[in-house]
Amino acid sequence: MILLVCLAAIWLTGFGLVRWMFPRPLGWSLHSVLLLSLGIGAGAGIASCLYFLSLVAVGPNLAVMASVTGGAAIVALAFGLLNRREGTLLAWAEGPEPPWYLRGLFLLAIALAILTFLVAVSNNPHGDQGAWSIWNLRARFLFRAGAFWRDAFSNDLDWSHPDYPLLLPGLVALCWKLAGESTTAPIAIAFLFALATAGVLTGVLGVLRGKTQALVGGTLLLGTASFIALSAAEYSDVPLSFYFLATLALLCLQDRHPEDLRFSALAGLMAGFAAWTRNEGIIFLAAVIVARVAAALRFRDRSGLAPLAPQMLRLIAGLLLPLAVVVFFKLRIGGASDLWSQKAAVVLQRLADPGRWIMTAQGLVVVIFTLGRFLISIVPVLALYWYLVRFQVQDERDRTALATGVLALGLTLAIQLLMDILFVENLTVEIGTSFERDVLQLWPAGVFLFFLASGPLQLAAAEKPVPGKKTSKKALKPSRRAAETR
Numbered sequence: 001m002i003l004l005v006c007l008a009a010i011w012l013t014g015f016g017l018v019r020w021m022f023p024r025p026l027g028w029s030l031h032s033v034l035l036l037s038l039g040i041g042a043g044a045g046i047a048s049c050l051y052f053l054s055l056v057a058v059g060p061n062l063a064v065m066a067s068v069t070g071g072a073a074i075v076a077l078a079f080g081l082l083n084r085r086e087g088t089l090l091a092w093a094e095g096p097e098p099p100w101y102l103r104g105l106f107l108l109a110i111a112l113a114i115l116t117f118l119v120a121v122s123n124n125p126h127g128d129q130g131a132w133s134i135w136n137l138r139a140r141f142l143f144r145a146g147a148f149w150r151d152a153f154s155n156d157l158d159w160s161h162p163d164y165p166l167l168l169p170g171l172v173a174l175c176w177k178l179a180g181e182s183t184t185a186p187i188a189i190a191f192l193f194a195l196a197t198a199g200v201l202t203g204v205l206g207v208l209r210g211k212t213q214a215l216v217g218g219t220l221l222l223g224t225a226s227f228i229a230l231s232a233a234e235y236s237d238v239p240l241s242f243y244f245l246a247t248l249a250l251l252c253l254q255d256r257h258p259e260d261l262r263f264s265a266l267a268g269l270m271a272g273f274a275a276w277t278r279n280e281g282i283i284f285l286a287a288v289i290v291a292r293v294a295a296a297l298r299f300r301d302r303s304g305l306a307p308l309a310p311q312m313l314r315l316i317a318g319l320l321l322p323l324a325v326v327v328f329f330k331l332r333i334g335g336a337s338d339l340w341s342q343k344a345a346v347v348l349q350r351l352a353d354p355g356r357w358i359m360t361a362q363g364l365v366v367v368i369f370t371l372g373r374f375l376i377s378i379v380p381v382l383a384l385y386w387y388l389v390r391f392q393v394q395d396e397r398d399r400t401a402l403a404t405g406v407l408a409l410g411l412t413l414a415i416q417l418l419m420d421i422l423f424v425e426n427l428t429v430e431i432g433t434s435f436e437r438d439v440l441q442l443w444p445a446g447v448f449l450f451f452l453a454s455g456p457l458q459l460a461a462a463e464k465p466v467p468g469k470k471t472s473k474k475a476l477k478p479s480r481r482a483a484e485t486r
Contacts, residue, residue, distance in 0.1 A: 003179035003182070003184060003185060009073040010044060010073070011039055011192070012043065012073045012076065012077055013042075014039035014040060014043025014046060015036055015043065015077075016039075016073070016075075017039070017042050017046070018266065019083070021265070021266060022090070023080070023087045024087060024089060030203055031091065033203055034207070037196045037199030037200045041196055042273075044239070045167060045272075045276060047069060047170075048166065048167045048171045049276065049322060050069065052166055052170050052325060052329070053325070056333070060143075069174065088257050092207070093206065093210040094210065096210075098211050098212040109222035109223050110198075110222055113194075116225065120233075121187045121232050126183060128233035128234070134160050135186075138173075139168075139173040140181075143173045144181075161338070162336075163338075165334075167239065167273060167276045172186050190238065193231065193239045194227075194228065196242055200444075201221055204249040205218070205448065208452060213454070217447055217448065220447055223372075227443060238440075240274060240280060243270045243271065243273050243284075244409070245445040247267045247270045248267075248404065248405040249448060250267035251267050254267065255400050256397055264312070264315045264318065266318060267315055268315040269318040271284065271285045271315075271318075272285065272318065272321065272323045273322050279337075280416060285319065287407075287411035287412045290407075291404045292312065292408075295404040296308040298403060299399045342423050351422055356421050359428070363431035368439065370436075371439060382450065386450075389456065391455070392455030392456070393452075393453060401452075402449060402453055405448070406449060409442045413442060
């Protein structure tokens with residue numbers, strides 16, 4: 001029961017913040033569902049940062065941490081609920097209602113995803129090896145070590161990557177501090193992040209492309225068995241994928257509503273929390289800034305970067321606080337990274353080894369074509385889908401966001417692969433254990449960009465001709481004027 005109160009406080013902290021930024025009347029709507037989904041990630045990031053700062057300032061003091069967590073929830077809810085102004089409305093895009101069977105498939109995907117998650121965590125409540133040897137191990141150090149919590153980052157534990165950021169371990173340790181140690185806390189956190197990822201993907205696609213594309217995209221993500229299994233494994237990859245998706249989705253909403261700069265501020269906050277989740281999030285943070293500027297230069301008018309300046313200022317303002325926490329952790333608390341222990345001569349030798357490049361490319365291709373553990377490879381299915389609906393950006397304002405997302409994800413993956421080539425000693429083991437997770441980190445954002453760039457899906461049956469009524473060929477062929485006005 002106490003754990004539920006703790007998780008509710010964390011969730012409501014994030015919901016209060018995002019509702020303060022985008023206030024609308026309370027009620028069951030797409031706007032509220034999207035804010036609740038974003039609130040999970042926002043609340044988790046805020047709670048983890050506050051826990052770490054409290055730990056540094058006063059140590060593992062229960063009264064202080066309970067006061068900080070509860071106080072943050074009360075303040076955020078007060079700001080969110082008492083805000084009477086009207087913010088940007090996030091509603092369903094115009095379009096035909098999806099057929100009943102598409103709704104049924106979406107509900108079936110939700111049920112199967114929940115069932116798969118519950119079966120996985122019941123069989124393996126401590127998570128997979130990476131969970132109990134890195135993330136939950138660090139959380140137990142923070143929770144059990146008392147005043148000696150800094151020993152969790154000793155270089156004697158270099159095999160556990162003591163330089164990894166603390167969003168997930170800090171969140172788990174906070175829940176244990178307030179509600180007692182159990183396997184339920186990391187399981188519940190993993191479930192909430194998977195739920196939030198599906199909610200943001202479905203909600204933003206609903207705002208931008210309508211109900212049909214939203215249901216198809218949500219069904220595809222929830223039907224990705226390896227994504228659900230990775231969430232149940234209690235790794236940090238699914239939380240990281242949430243922050244990747246949320247950042248790019250908010251930037252797309254910013255382009256749809258250029259007058260409301262709060263989208264950029266919240267996108268910056270999510271990118272900052274990505275950096276606080278994993279080292280790959282730091283790569284993504286840099287990549288998304290570069291990609292945003294490059295996309296603006298490519299798709300904006302002759303005014304160049306001038307219209308982008310206010311958005312970039314809000315983006316940077318949003319990421320400053322979590323980034324400051326990351327920098328402080330890296331410089332003062334975290335252990336040494338295993339990257340810096342590599343000799344320059346060895347790194348250069350690996351760079352010049354064509355076999356490592358070929359092995360990396362082969363491993364990536366295999367992972368992509370077996371991604372998701374579907375009955376058949378999802379790649380040709382998506383290729384066929386795209387061939388049928390064609391590439392079609394329905395709103396010209398989406399081009400900048402689409403280019404930003406594609407370039408940011410491409411740069412993030414390319415840098416990750418390059419680091420594997422340069423710094424990983426046993427590349428075969430790395431390919432077998434990490435490549436699928438690297439791709440799944442990008443998968444929800446990739447699904448979002450795929451449907452953002454796809455044409456509308458026409459599921460309505462063609463109108464049957466009336467028996468006995470002849471229709472001329474001229475009548476069947478639309479006029480050029482009619483085609484131009486559609």
